[in-house]
Amino acid sequence: MSAAAPARRARKKVDAAFYVMLLPALLLFTLLIIGPALAGMFFSVTNYVGYGEYSFVGLANYLVLFTDPRILSAYGFTIGFSVVTVLLVNAIALFLAVLLNSKIKFKTALRGVFFIPMVVSGIVIAYVFNYIFSTSIPAVFGGSSILANADWAWVAVVVVTAWQAIPSALIIYLAGLLAIPEEVYEASSLDGATPWRQFTAITLPLVAGYVVINTVLGFKNFLNAYDIIVGLTNGGPGTATSSVAMTIFTGFTSGDYAYQMANAVVFFVITVLISIAQLRIINRRGVSL
């Protein structure tokens, strides 16, 4: 750690302290994140059941995966639910952001209220909504619980997921709206533009980049849906709201460890592909932040 070392060599000598600063993070990270990821990929081509002996089976797990109705329905539900939720979250968050950014009373207090869902635990709020859907709503409006209806239970999952996800999308939109200079609106209203025209001609194009960001982040989160589904429907009725994360976790108990690792690898690839596709769209649009 001497300060006098440099001049010796042409290449600057790195102070050992920098290695000590970086290595703990790097080593722990490799051991506990990358290590298990590689181990998982390894086991996905075996018939390991979680304990005992195992042998290689090549791509057998992967081939079965693509014909397994339980897995396919989990992917169908997860991707479909993510698409619907992303659309809903973006529409509502943008709507709220525009209102919260306009001339209103109690601005700080109102903003404060809309950000609360972000700080509460997903599983706990899902339990509260579980009661609302299964008891309160039937008591007030009649009918039976939406959670017990295999065709409609996904709506409840969308509603609660959106409820919790809107604040973070909202805050990004607010940041985007705040970046638009007020003068642009002033000039356009002098030209006689209606609020709606201002929204479509000024606001929308200028927040387009933020829409893409919210879509990327939203997809990344919704594809991993777990807490809220566990608290609301636990994957039911039947397997109607069973997400990919839930099917992977069955690998702990059902003896199909290697099979679910193959599922996890496929899931990872799909997640990355979706992210890359979205990033490409961003680059093409020339949005830089």
Next chain:
Amino acid sequence: MAIAADPATVEAAAKNARGNRARQTGGAVSGRASRSAWLLTGVLAVCGLTVLLPLYLTVTMAFKTPEQSVDGNGFSLPAPLNPSSFADAWNLVGFPTAFVISVLVAAASVAGVIVLASLAAYAIVRQWDNKLFKYSYFYLLAAMFIPFPVIALPQVKLTAYLSLDNPVGVAVLHILFQLSFSVLLYSAFLRSIPGELEESARIDGATTWQVFWKLIFPLLAPMNATVGIFAFLAAWNDFMMPSLITANPDLQTIPVIQQIFQSSFSTDYNVAFASYLMAMAPTIIVYVFAQRWVMSGVTRGAIK
């Protein structure tokens, strides 16, 4: 990571907007503008009910008697007011233990992320010309794409093997899962700190460690708050990881122990909701008091 944003943009935007807002409110508001302001406020207030109703229901249910909690729609006010549910929930689910464990896990995660990520980011930014440090950055960032479910199975086996199938392991994993994003935030911030500042300290004979702890770390304060808030929320509210990693059910965190009401005590609604309320209250209270920092923290970190 093409959309990696520098927080300064958002900061500047916010500052710009504060000026605008001051200008708006400073001017005289005509009668028509004021009416539309009240109208929009009304629309927002109605929308806000969708946020507040579930919370209202949680509070009222928690204060009901067992008899009142099983009939009705849940939205009626508690009559008579019955606070004993909280004591029942406190004892029934082992709340004190879970609370202490949640606090320790969250505190360890926050402290661990701040120290590990700021040190790593500092080394990376100052040694960017060195390949090891540069590639380490991309190596750490690449993991932002790895979701927990993907590596959960082998991770659970590994933590059990290392005797980390307990709250200590949960805290360590939370630190590592927050690491990528935090290093990204710190690096962006550190690049904006001019190197001349450090050179003068070095000329005075300060070592790298002294430069970091005495000069850099205090300058990182706003970013420490942001990273800390994210780490706290992630660790405090997480259900998935502790429920899978922690083997001993007596050592679970607060969100996980709420499960008990879905199975064993499914009709004790008042006790269940008292427990939910106690689980939600800490973050909401912290949020109400630290709103300003939470908001700026999220804004700063929202765009990754």
